[in-house]
Amino acid sequence: MGGNSPCASCKLLRRRCARDCIFAPYFPSDDPQKFAIVHKVFGASNVSKMLQELPVQQRADAVSSLVYEANARMRDPVYGCVGAISYLQNQVSELQMQLAVAQAEILCIQMQNEPAVVTMPPNPQLELDPLPPHHNHKSYFLQNELPHQYLNFASSSNVIHHDMVS
Incomplete structure (x- = not known):
C-alpha cells in the first residue's frame, strides 16, 4: 500500500x-x-x-x-461451512417433502371431483364383490384394498397410493 x-x-x-x-x-x-x-x-x-x-x-x-x-x-469448528450446507440441504429436503404432501392433497381433492376409470389386469382368478347400487365407484375403489398400480384416474397419469387418500 x-x-x-x-x-x-x-x-x-x-x-x-x-x-x-x-x-x-x-x-x-x-x-x-x-x-x-x-x-x-x-x-x-x-x-x-x-x-x-x-x-x-x-x-x-x-x-x-x-x-x-x-x-x-x-x-462450528468441526464442520465449518459444510455444517451450514448440510443444514440448508436438510431444510430443502423437508420443504420438498412438504410440497409433495401438499401436491398429493391437491390431487386427492381433484380426484374427489372427477369420475374414476379403473383398469384391471387380465386375471381370471381375480374376483371382485359387485358394487352396491348406492355406492360411488370412485370411493368404492379407493376404500377397498386394490393394488395401487391398478388405479388409473382419467385426468391424471400419477399413481395414487391408497394410503394417501383420506
Missing part, C-alpha cells in the same frame, strides 16, 4: 505495508476483523500462498470464500 495507513493484515502482523502487499486490495485497514478471523483460522502465510497461486481476477472471490469459511469455522 505504501501510503498513509497499512492494510488490516500488516496492521495486525505489525509490519510495514509494502507497495505490492498481496493483502492490501482485499483486507482494507477500515475492516480489521475481516483479516483477523481469516488469519486465526488459516494463518497469514497460507492465505498469502493461496492468493499468490491465483490469477489476480480470482483473488477477490477467493478472499470472500476464505472469509466465509473462517466465519463458519468460528461458529
Whole structure:
C-alpha cells in the first residue's frame, strides 16, 4: 500500500505495508476483523500462498470464500461451512417433502371431483364383490384394498397410493 495507513493484515502482523502487499486490495485497514478471523483460522502465510497461486481476477472471490469459511469455522469448528450446507440441504429436503404432501392433497381433492376409470389386469382368478347400487365407484375403489398400480384416474397419469387418500 505504501501510503498513509497499512492494510488490516500488516496492521495486525505489525509490519510495514509494502507497495505490492498481496493483502492490501482485499483486507482494507477500515475492516480489521475481516483479516483477523481469516488469519486465526488459516494463518497469514497460507492465505498469502493461496492468493499468490491465483490469477489476480480470482483473488477477490477467493478472499470472500476464505472469509466465509473462517466465519463458519468460528461458529462450528468441526464442520465449518459444510455444517451450514448440510443444514440448508436438510431444510430443502423437508420443504420438498412438504410440497409433495401438499401436491398429493391437491390431487386427492381433484380426484374427489372427477369420475374414476379403473383398469384391471387380465386375471381370471381375480374376483371382485359387485358394487352396491348406492355406492360411488370412485370411493368404492379407493376404500377397498386394490393394488395401487391398478388405479388409473382419467385426468391424471400419477399413481395414487391408497394410503394417501383420506
